Amino acid sequence: MEFGYSKEHVLLRDLYKKFAETEIKPLAEELDEEERFPVESLSKLARFGFMGIPFPKEYGGAGGDYLTYAMAVEELGKVCATTSVIVSAHTSLCAGPIYMFGSDEQKQKYLVPLAKGEKLGAFGLTEPSAGTDSSMQQTTAKLDGDEYVLNGTKVFITNAGYADTYVIIAMTDKAKGNRGISAFIVEKDTPGFTIGNKERKMGIRGSATCELIFENCRIPKENILGKEGQGFKIAMQTLDGGRIGIASQALGIAEGAIEECVKYVMERKQFNRKIGQFQNTQFELADMAAKVESVKLLVYEAACEKDAHRPYTHLSAMAKYMAGSIASDVTRRCLQLFGGYGYTRDYPIERMMRDAKITEIYEGTSEVQKIVISSWLGLK
């Protein structure tokens, strides 16, 4: 076992921090206040190679490993959870399955522009009746000549409306249960495909979370990802990788909260001294910092095991479970240390606390992660 960053990681961490501080942080409050999607950040992120980090250069990516990508999502998450999830959903949930399961033609046509950041990606699995019970797919895809016809509704889809490329999960053969589910690539503006309601959310308010509506939407049969019946497996493997992304986002939120809190408590004075000099403040922050560091190692371990092509499903579940939990806990406790001012929108901590909560829910709730871990433990 080797602890240590490569030289590339060190230089990249420097890039990520500077970029996040200068280009992303100044927008965070406004995106949250206005529930605005950061269109202007996308072109900057694309220009500097943030939108295809873990994909090879031959597909327009940066040629990095998953750990490099996780670090980027983490550093973005420290300053803006919205921007962090936009990159994560695009990379892990859309470009990811096309990279893992796409044909050469599909990779050239779809993965390359996604990895270069010329196009934005999204992933549609969740439906009104299929959340944790994701195999309850009501969206159907029926083969008709040279086309599949999609009908159904997806809900809570990140990047919806701004994405150009969507990986959509749909039922092709209901009789086969999970083995009757397939995955498809659908382009925006395909006739019969519309964007529905945009959710008004507690946090990550700049992230576009909308319904997708398919009404006799016809797509070329070549747009099936993998083979018929592979869709559930594709979705589950996609989420395994995506969980590391969300775990990194949650880790970043927790780290960002601690940084802001340390700054505040070293300025705020009560009883004639900085509140950072009180033992309670110190012990609270020390406890949080130690827990965050331990979760960081778990997230990085999951990423490294994925890079090494060793089993990592249980690790990504553990990482997301722990990181989501720590993000909620740390942001809440940091807000408490901020006191009254922390409750106002003048400081970022209340936004971070609102942003943190979703990391315990999307891409598999904490309860789902515990099911995955229990299964790995052999508890059936």
Place this chain on the structure above:
Amino acid sequence: MKIVVCIKQVPDTVEVKIDPKTGTLIRDGVPSIINHDDKTGIEAALSLKEKLGGTVTVVSMGPPQADIALREALAMGCDEAFLVSAREFGGSDTYATSGILAAALQKVGYDLIITGRQAIDGDTAQVGPQIAEKLHLPQVSYVEEIVDAGDSFVTVKRQFEDGYHIVKVKTPCLLTAIAELAEPRYMSVGGVFDAYKKEIKTIGFEDLKNLLELDMIGLKGSPTNVYKSFTKEMKGAGTVLNDLTPEQAVEAIVKKLEEKFII
């Protein structure tokens, strides 16, 4: 066009502290950065390459730690990098440094050389112009904008305190860059991986000794030597005189100087 940019790795002086005992900079643990004016030079070079084609080579004279500055330059998009480093070169002042760099540049080859106007640790602004003199090249310093460029010339805007000149120069030539010239781009993620795949070639003493004035290099060969750096002691807040006209201000200052028997 082969563009060569000279860069220096410097301590990030925003972060630096002064040792209270010796009055000198504490360099330990201070992050190192590419000198800002030099980074502007890199950006200008990369933009020129995007317009006209060609290559951008980056050169730095420094200890082995300067490697990371060169990697950053490569990650920004430079094509190749050279580290000019040797025990014999250590402790060089600006005269010695420019001699060594001029020799290195002769080895590397160039159509256009860009340096930063000055480094934030030395603040002399001497090395760029000295290199041009040693290489017998035309030079323009304080370049605020590259207005036009072609295979055999560059036209630049040269900044003065109260105005500017537009100067057309034949290449090869040397330009020194100021901050206004360009906003340096970030490294790209893919660029970082490329940067570490490339080899940074070291140019050492043996490579240059035939081109150098051997008694004018290193600490011993430097005609100047920084004896001490220190911050001035704050003696007190001083007296603040506000809301004076220029004439009243002059009167007040002259009165004070007379009071203190300075004049």
